[in-house]
Amino acid sequence: MKTKIAFITMALGVSLVFAAALPSGLAQESHVGPLTGNASSGKPLYKRFCIGCHGPAGDGQGENAPWIDPKPRDFTAATFKCRSTPTGTLPTDDDLDNAVTRGFVTTNMPSWNPLTPQQRADLVAYIKTFSPRWKTDKPGIPIHIPAETPVTIQSVLHGRELFQKMECWKCHGPAGHGDGPSAATLTDSKDQPIRPYNFSTGSRFKCGQTNQDLYRIFMTGVDGTPMPSFADVIQPNDAWDLVHFLRTLQTMHTPELALWQKYSSEHASEIKPIGPDAASGGN
Amino acid sequence: MNRKLLCLLPAAAVIFYAVKAGAGAPIPPPAGGTISGKVTYTGTPPKMKPIDMSKEPTCAKQHTTPVMTENVTTGPDSSLQYVVVYISEGDPGGAASTETVRYDQRGCQYLPHVLPMQAGQVLQIFNDDQTSHNIHPLAKVNPEWNKSQPAGSLPIDTKYDKPEFIPVKCNIHPWMHGYFVVLNTSHYAVTGPDGSFSLKGLPAGKYTVTAWQEQYGTQTQEVTIGSTETKTANFTFKALPY
Numbered sequence: 001m002k003t004k005i006a007f008i009t010m011a012l013g014v015s016l017v018f019a020a021a022l023p024s025g026l027a028q029e030s031h032v033g034p035l036t037g038n039a040s041s042g043k044p045l046y047k048r049f050c051i052g053c054h055g056p057a058g059d060g061q062g063e064n065a066p067w068i069d070p071k072p073r074d075f076t077a078a079t080f081k082c083r084s085t086p087t088g089t090l091p092t093d094d095d096l097d098n099a100v101t102r103g104f105v106t107t108n109m110p111s112w113n114p115l116t117p118q119q120r121a122d123l124v125a126y127i128k129t130f131s132p133r134w135k136t137d138k139p140g141i142p143i144h145i146p147a148e149t150p151v152t153i154q155s156v157l158h159g160r161e162l163f164q165k166m167e168c169w170k171c172h173g174p175a176g177h178g179d180g181p182s183a184a185t186l187t188d189s190k191d192q193p194i195r196p197y198n199f200s201t202g203s204r205f206k207c208g209q210t211n212q213d214l215y216r217i218f219m220t221g222v223d224g225t226p227m228p229s230f231a232d233v234i235q236p237n238d239a240w241d242l243v244h245f246l247r248t249l250q251t252m253h254t255p256e257l258a259l260w261q262k263y264s265s266e267h268a269s270e271i272k273p274i275g276p277d278a279a280s281g282g283n
Numbered sequence: 284m285n286r287k288l289l290c291l292l293p294a295a296a297v298i299f300y301a302v303k304a305g306a307g308a309p310i311p312p313p314a315g316g317t318i319s320g321k322v323t324y325t326g327t328p329p330k331m332k333p334i335d336m337s338k339e340p341t342c343a344k345q346h347t348t349p350v351m352t353e354n355v356t357t358g359p360d361s362s363l364q365y366v367v368v369y370i371s372e373g374d375p376g377g378a379a380s381t382e383t384v385r386y387d388q389r390g391c392q393y394l395p396h397v398l399p400m401q402a403g404q405v406l407q408i409f410n411d412d413q414t415s416h417n418i419h420p421l422a423k424v425n426p427e428w429n430k431s432q433p434a435g436s437l438p439i440d441t442k443y444d445k446p447e448f449i450p451v452k453c454n455i456h457p458w459m460h461g462y463f464v465v466l467n468t469s470h471y472a473v474t475g476p477d478g479s480f481s482l483k484g485l486p487a488g489k490y491t492v493t494a495w496q497e498q499y500g501t502q503t504q505e506v507t508i509g510s511t512e513t514k515t516a517n518f519t520f521k522a523l524p525y
Contacts, residue, residue, distance in 0.1 A: 079427050088428025137426075166433055167415040170455050181338050185457040189421050221429050226454030228417035228431040232439070276340075 028134065030093040030125035035118055037093075042126025045119055053108065058130030068108040071192060075130035079189065079224040082207035087221035087229035089140025090133065096124040098208075105204045143219055143231065145212055149240040153259045159245025162238060164274050166230060171196040174274040176249035181276075189224045196226070199249035214243045316508035319481040320517040322366040322474050322494055328355045328522035334458045341413040342391035342456070353396045353460065354498050355522065362478025363496060363520060365397045367464045369471035370482065371503065372491035376467055379403035386451075386461070388416045388432070393451060393461030397497070399471045400463065402446050408432070408439040420451045420463055429454075448495065462497060486510065494518040 030037035053072035055062040060074035082099050083091040100120050103111035128134040173179040176199030188194040207217050221229030247256035333349035336342045356364040379401040387394040389411040410432040419429040424447040443465040453459040472480040487510040495501045499520040508514050
């Protein structure tokens with residue numbers, strides 16, 4: 001009788017210890033649109049689809065990691081490139097879902113659109129178990145993106161002035177080719193060499209392809225990379241001007257590019273080149 | 284009658300001396316003990332290299348002699364500069380100081396090179412240069428953020444809530460390196476060119492003093508002091524030529 005009681009007590013004790021030792025993160029949830037994702041459902045999906053690059057500990061040290069560049073995201077750092085939230089804050093569940101769904105063009109992170117929305121929501125929930133920050137911090141408040149201003153040549157020209165004044169060309173280069181004076185020495189937050197976006201390649205931005213996405217990129221910064229947030233130094237309407245100018249650096253047929261091409265053919269002599277010579281003129 | 288007047292004498296004396304003290308007498312030193320000392324090195328430290336700022340002419344022209352790298356900054360008598368010495372244990376702690384600490388980007392350098400502060404203390408970052416900088420503290424425990432600060436823009440106000448040694452860099456100017464040292468304690472010092480430090484105003488007790496140098500890591504010592512005692516704690520780091 002005594003041994004039976006002792007055994008039951010021991011079994012209870014062990015299971016209590018075991019329950020306490022279970023990562024409470026598995027209770028993590030995500031809310032993506034109308035769906036609720038669950039980390040315990042996301043775990044087997046992660047093991048099937050993600051673990052090869054992102055690793056069993058979610059630290060980006062999967063067995064594929066040594067062979068690919070850029071390196072897989074380290075979820076333990078809770079630093080994410082593509083957010084709707086200010087620099088230094090956690091992304092929303094929708095941000096994470098967008099990243100998983102869209103993938104990261106020009107990297108080894110594919111688009112996971114073929115998975116169902118529920119599966120992706122479950123994966124988002126599981127990804128959040130890798131860093132303790134998700135328990136202590138709330139996601140940032142998404143930045144407010146005002147309605148886009150009209151695409152006019154004045155907007156494009158003002159955006160060009162901003163590109164000069166904000167010194168974007170120092171990394172992105174005067175024509176946005178990613179060849180600015182500081183480009184060669186850029187490293188990401190893990191000390192890996194990284195190149196600034198080259199607007200002339202025609203590839204999509206890593207964080208989306210619409211004008212809204214472009215607005216969001218430089219107003220929230222690309223965390224974990226040299227790309228800072230300009231939210232404190234660019235006014236919202238000015239930001240739209242910069243978006244319109246940046247479109248003229250790309251190869252796609254856009255209204256912005258058409259306006260710029262017409263203008264530059266008619267006013268070629270008035271256009272000051274972008275770069276250090278203009279800056280030393282006392283900007 | 285006389286007895287009553289005599290009883291008033293001590294009160295009168297107190298009032299007399301209080302008035303005398305208020306009228307321009309020297310302020311007494313902060314109560315408490317002091318731990319002071321020097322941080323030095325043995326061996327051969329690496330030679331600091333001159334920084335080429337030609338890619339940023341607005342900064343290069345501010346320096347008549349080249350600016351040197353600062354990862355191992357030495358002084359006379361084998362002293363080590365920019366070592367943060369602080370109480371890591373034994374300090375009962377308290378609310379963060381309400382004073383603001385200041386960080387400047389000037390001449391494409393971070394001034395000071397190493398900036399200690401308390402967790403929760405307000406930090407103000409200024410760009411004094413004619414060029415843009417991006418201020419990118421590479422925090423791992425605290426949130427990592429990255430903000431552009433063009434010439435002439437307002438200072439950035441921020442704070443860090445958790446203790447951490449945070450490397451700071453500017454991606455536009457890759458030679459810029461600095462540190463935010465976020466500590467729980469208000470008892471800290473950074474060694475100057477002579478390697479000396481002084482931690483004042485410590486209540487009597489047993490303390491662990493830690494010295495941190497960005498390349499050589501940390502060393503600790505235990506020091507017990509009385510309420511008005513001054514004790515010496517010296518630190519010696521082993522320097523390697525690379």
